[in-house]
Structures are given as structure tokens and as C-alpha cells.
Amino acid sequence: MRGVVMHAPGDVRVEDREDPRITKPTDAVIKVEAACVCGSDLWPYRGADQVSDQPMGHEYVGVVEQTGADVRNVRVGDFVVGSFFASDNTCEICRAGYQSRCVNAEPVGGTQAQYARVPLADGTLVAVPGTPDADLVPSLLAASDVLGTGWFAAVAAEAGPGKTVAVVGDGAVGLLGVLAARQLGAERIVVFSRHVDRQRLAAEFGATDVIAERGDEGVKVLKDLTGGLGAHSTIEAVGTQQSMMQAVRATRPGGHVGYVGVTHGVAIPGEELFFSGVHLHGGPAPVRRFLPELVQLILDRRIDPGRVFDLDLPLEDAAEGYRAMDERRAIKTLLRP
Amino acid sequence: MRGVVMHAPGDVRVEDREDPRITKPTDAVIKVEAACVCGSDLWPYRGADQVSDQPMGHEYVGVVEQTGADVRNVRVGDFVVGSFFASDNTCEICRAGYQSRCVNAEPVGGTQAQYARVPLADGTLVAVPGTPDADLVPSLLAASDVLGTGWFAAVAAEAGPGKTVAVVGDGAVGLLGVLAARQLGAERIVVFSRHVDRQRLAAEFGATDVIAERGDEGVKVLKDLTGGLGAHSTIEAVGTQQSMMQAVRATRPGGHVGYVGVTHGVAIPGEELFFSGVHLHGGPAPVRRFLPELVQLILDRRIDPGRVFDLDLPLEDAAEGYRAMDERRAIKTLLRP
CATH class of the missing domain: 3.90.180.10 (Medium-chain alcohol dehydrogenases, catalytic domain)
Structure with a gap:
């Protein structure tokens, strides 16, 4: 064959x-x-x-x-x-x-x-x-x-009614994380993306907001959108140190990060995670x-x-x-x- | 004054x-x-x-x-x-x-x-x-x-009926994590301890098993106790690299780690956490x-x-x-x- x-x-x-x-x-x-x-x-x-x-x-x-x-x-x-x-x-x-x-x-x-x-x-x-x-x-x-993985990320992030969901990563998994969050009833879905075609598909899948800034700058814009608090639920769909920390920092205390990007060279600093107060769950979906x-x-x-x-x-x-x-x-x- | x-x-x-x-x-x-x-x-x-x-x-x-x-x-x-x-x-x-x-x-x-x-x-x-x-x-x-912190750890670890709870750390917080897990209805509570006085108090608070081994050796004993799978819920009440990784490794895929030891110099390796499939939640209670x-x-x-x-x-x-x-x-x- x-x-x-x-x-x-x-x-x-x-x-x-x-x-x-x-x-x-x-x-x-x-x-x-x-x-x-x-x-x-x-x-x-x-x-x-x-x-x-x-x-x-x-x-x-x-x-x-x-x-x-x-x-x-x-x-x-x-x-x-x-x-x-x-x-x-x-x-x-x-x-x-x-x-x-x-x-x-x-x-x-x-x-x-x-x-x-x-x-x-x-x-x-x-x-x-x-x-x-x-x-x-x-x-x-x-x-x-890719759908099952985006879905798992949204479930791990506890996306649901009344929640603001942030999505780090505008690849296929992130985009389907948007779709999953919408299906799970999320109120607001914010995608980090600087690619017009992906922004458009994200919007069709249910994204309500787009943030073009990345890293800590992107986190700042998200916080401004959420009364200074951050997202209830964040989907991490990249797997790098920057994307993982962006996801943790985008999430309010007590919120949930669902991470499905296959991690490469990531080391999560214990003290920052401790004081963030977020829930972290993910892995191979x-x-x-x-x-x-x-x-x-x-x-x-x-x-x-x-x-x-x-x-x-x-x-x-x-x-x-x-x-x-x-x-x-x-x-x-x-x-x- | x-x-x-x-x-x-x-x-x-x-x-x-x-x-x-x-x-x-x-x-x-x-x-x-x-x-x-x-x-x-x-x-x-x-x-x-x-x-x-x-x-x-x-x-x-x-x-x-x-x-x-x-x-x-x-x-x-x-x-x-x-x-x-x-x-x-x-x-x-x-x-x-x-x-x-x-x-x-x-x-x-x-x-x-x-x-x-x-x-x-x-x-x-x-x-x-x-x-x-x-x-x-x-x-x-x-x-x-100390009680509120142990209680939060048990809640973060989702201790409850039918669950096997492991407790890393036999200080006051870990011991009160045992008490909390018992109150929350856990079926089996395994405490890692090598101090006889603390083992005794753990037993009075509701621990059912004691493991004297630490680190990966302790994890191995715990897995032997749990059909090779690990605990459903693990309380981390120390805050070191060894205790954090012991807690992650003691927990079965899909299980929950509640960590409340104030982390000192901890860096959680992303790939190991990813493939562990555990939930991680904690911080200042x-x-x-x-x-x-x-x-x-x-x-x-x-x-x-x-x-x-x-x-x-x-x-x-x-x-x-x-x-x-x-x-x-x-x-x-x-x-x-």
C-alpha cells in the first residue's frame, strides 16, 4: 500500500x-x-x-x-x-x-x-x-x-453558561475549542489570533472577541475586557512556555485552564502557579x-x-x-x- | 504590647x-x-x-x-x-x-x-x-x-466517597488534610509519614494506611496498594519539588492533586504533567x-x-x-x- x-x-x-x-x-x-x-x-x-x-x-x-x-x-x-x-x-x-x-x-x-x-x-x-x-x-x-481535543480542552476549562472563555492558539484545535465552548453554552469567547482567516473562522464557530496581542500584552487586553479579573476558563492549544503562561495569566483566581497543546520544553514555575489560584487540567485528550x-x-x-x-x-x-x-x-x- | x-x-x-x-x-x-x-x-x-x-x-x-x-x-x-x-x-x-x-x-x-x-x-x-x-x-x-488549608486541599483534591486519598506531608496541614478527607467521606486515606507520633495522630484523624517510603519509592508502594493506578485524590502539603512531583506521580490519570504547601523553588515539568492527566489545583487556601x-x-x-x-x-x-x-x-x- x-x-x-x-x-x-x-x-x-x-x-x-x-x-x-x-x-x-x-x-x-x-x-x-x-x-x-x-x-x-x-x-x-x-x-x-x-x-x-x-x-x-x-x-x-x-x-x-x-x-x-x-x-x-x-x-x-x-x-x-x-x-x-x-x-x-x-x-x-x-x-x-x-x-x-x-x-x-x-x-x-x-x-x-x-x-x-x-x-x-x-x-x-x-x-x-x-x-x-x-x-x-x-x-x-x-x-x-482535533475536535475531540478542542472539546476536551473546553470541558477541562469548564466552559459553560455565564462563563468567559479565552482561547490561546488559533490552530485547528484552538478553533474547535471555540466551537466546543459555544456548544457548551459559554457566554463570551475570546480568541487570541493575528491571522484574518483564522479570526473569521473563529467568529463563525462562535468567538465573540478577538485579541491580536500576544503574551502579557494579550493578557492585559483580556483583563481590560473582563473587569480586571481574567477569563473564567482558558483553553491552551499550543504547548509552548509562552502559551502556557499566557493561559495561566489570562485566567482569574479559581478559574480553569484546559491545556491540550503537546508541551515542548515547558516548565511551570511553582510559585506563580500557586498564587494564581487556577485549576490546571489537560493532557492527551x-x-x-x-x-x-x-x-x-x-x-x-x-x-x-x-x-x-x-x-x-x-x-x-x-x-x-x-x-x-x-x-x-x-x-x-x-x-x- | x-x-x-x-x-x-x-x-x-x-x-x-x-x-x-x-x-x-x-x-x-x-x-x-x-x-x-x-x-x-x-x-x-x-x-x-x-x-x-x-x-x-x-x-x-x-x-x-x-x-x-x-x-x-x-x-x-x-x-x-x-x-x-x-x-x-x-x-x-x-x-x-x-x-x-x-x-x-x-x-x-x-x-x-x-x-x-x-x-x-x-x-x-x-x-x-x-x-x-x-x-x-x-x-x-x-x-x-491550618485546618482551613488542609480542608481546601482535600476539596481541591476532590476527596469524597469511594475515593482513595493520598497525603504527602505529615505536618499539621497534611494531618488536617486527613481529617478533612475523612469528613468528606473518603474511603481510604493513605498518609506518607515516617514519624510515629504523626502516624498515630493521622490514624486518629482517619488515615487507613501509612507509607514510610518517600519520593518514587513511596509512589511505588502506593501504586501497589491501588491496583497499579494510584490515588484518586492527592493532598500536597509540603511545597518542595520532591513533594510536588511525588503528589503528581501518586495520582491516577484523571485524578486530582490539591496542593497547599507554599511552593519553594518548584518547577513542574510540562511534559510529565501533560502525560500524567491529573488535575492540579491549589494555592493559598x-x-x-x-x-x-x-x-x-x-x-x-x-x-x-x-x-x-x-x-x-x-x-x-x-x-x-x-x-x-x-x-x-x-x-x-x-x-x-
């Missing part, structure tokens, strides 16, 4: 790879209908994470092609969406809603390809009834990571917790998270998809095998 | 100080009935915080001696307990339960003395009906910081939020937090009170002016 491999930073190629096979009785193999490039794929692309000959991709929707002997919940031919972490969805941690930290969790990898192996298929995959309309495929794909609800919202056409894909390419053009995101010409690239 | 002054690390003296006066119409002056030495007073005593000629003490119970013109909620002669942070208890942050970060918050200081000025008396002080029995005074004093409930529990003799005072000295012997705590001969010293 054909699949994307990152050989080194900046070196993405589509090449022949071995077809995935069932290796455990709890596996499924899916024919990938759509995959995409994640913001987190840009860390190794830019040399911030080590990478060498790595099959890429962890977001996917597709049709079940084969199932292991123990798989009960999905069948060959089902159209499925799943999380980027495989989980059994039965252990105590899963039942508490933290499937990304399932005691048997395994990352799902190499989904920027024609086929992919999904471990723990029963706990990981959610079958979509029938065959979804073609125009819903991008939104269902978004549910497998337990997307599986939210999938049934998100799939239903998409099928009912109540949300349209697929709009974050502003570049739709054949799998063979993956290198251009990475380049466009790296150069910020695209928010997010969808790849069709 | 007589009051405690720390001139330099290790140099605590009781000396003549100017009587406190009403300086703002929202102030009260109280005659201190009992004060005490806080674990946090040991930071400057040991040279970990800078100190120079500092009047000491921020915990207090006493009788209102004088009130400013705007004070309405307490009267001369009332027996009162208050928090170590003065708060108006009316601003948006106070109403959300974060009185220690009131927009008008002021620290209360110099209470290891015969008299003390309490700013924002209406929002800060809680009057105890009548004159409490003498044997209840230590418990009411505990409510003004909004004691005022809990005071009415805690005072009632004490008056009803349902809790006896005053038992953390195992050294009861006249104010004039304050230097010995500090020394005994520094040398771990005492858990907590009560001072009677």
Missing part, C-alpha cells in the same frame, strides 16, 4: 509500505477513507521532536476491512471513526473517562496511508450508522482528534469519551468542525500538505488515500 | 511593639486570645525565605477590641476567628469562593502578639456565638489557617469560604483539629516554640499572649 513516511525533519514522502495485518485478536484493519496532518506532526517536521523513517498519521476515518477473532463491536464494512489512542474502554481509567490513559492504551499510528491497523478495536472504534454523506466525512475525521456525542452532533448537522480543513489533497500530495501547514498557508490538511 | 519579631533566620524574639490601631474604617483591632507558629514560618526561620525584623504570625482567635466606623458584622466583645488573608467577601472572586485572592485582599500579619489589626473586618472575621469553652480555643485557632462550616463542626464537637497543637506556650516563650517545630519536637506550637 501507499503511505506517508517522515524520514527526517522537512522530509515527507509517500511510498510503498507493507500492508497492515491483524496481529492480535483484538485488532481491526481499516481501509482509510480520509486522514489528515496534525499540528503535532509539525513538531518533528520542524525538528522540535526527533524523527527518523516514521510512518505518519494518527487521525482517521475508514471502513473496517478485517477484524481479529475477539472483535465484537464493529464488523467488516462498518464506517468507523476512532481515537488516536487505542483503549479497551473497560478498565477503571477508561470508565472514569480517561481512555487516552487506558491501562492497555496503545498509540494508533501510520494512518496517513491506504490502510491502518487499529488495536483494541472494540474499545477504540465507533461505528457510524450506514454510510455517511460525503460532505460529512471531514467533520467525522475531525472528531478523531480522551477523545473516545466524547466520540459518540460528537458523531451524533455531526450527523445531526449541528456542528461543522470539518471547516478547519482548508486544504484537501490526494494522499500522494502529502508533502505539499505538510508544507502548507508549516508555512501557515493552510490551517489543516485533509489527505485522501 | 508584646509581640514576636523575627530579626533574621533562627532569631525570634518577643519584644515591645507599638499597639495596633484602626487605620481604615473597615479595620478591627482584636485582643489575641491564641496564636500559633505556622509551618510556613519555618521557611524564613530556616533561611529559605528572606527575613529582616518581621513581626510574625497570621493565625489568630481573639476578642474584638475596637472597630472602624464602617464595620457592621462584628462588634466589640465578639469572640472571632478569621483567615490569614483579609478579604471583602463581596467581590466576584470572593463570591466564587476564592477569598484569598479577593480583589482587595490584604495579608493579616503580626498576630503572634497581644493585639492585632484585621483589615476588612466584615469580610474576614467570623463571630463565634458567646464565649467558646476554653478547650475549644485550639480547634478554633486551627480553623484560621480561601479559608474564609470554609470558616462558618468549620466553626460549626468544632462547636458541635464533631472534629477536634486542635489536637495538632502538641506544644502550648506563653507568648513570651515563642522562641522555644519555633525551635521545637524546627527540630520536629513539636508538630505545631500554640502561643498564648
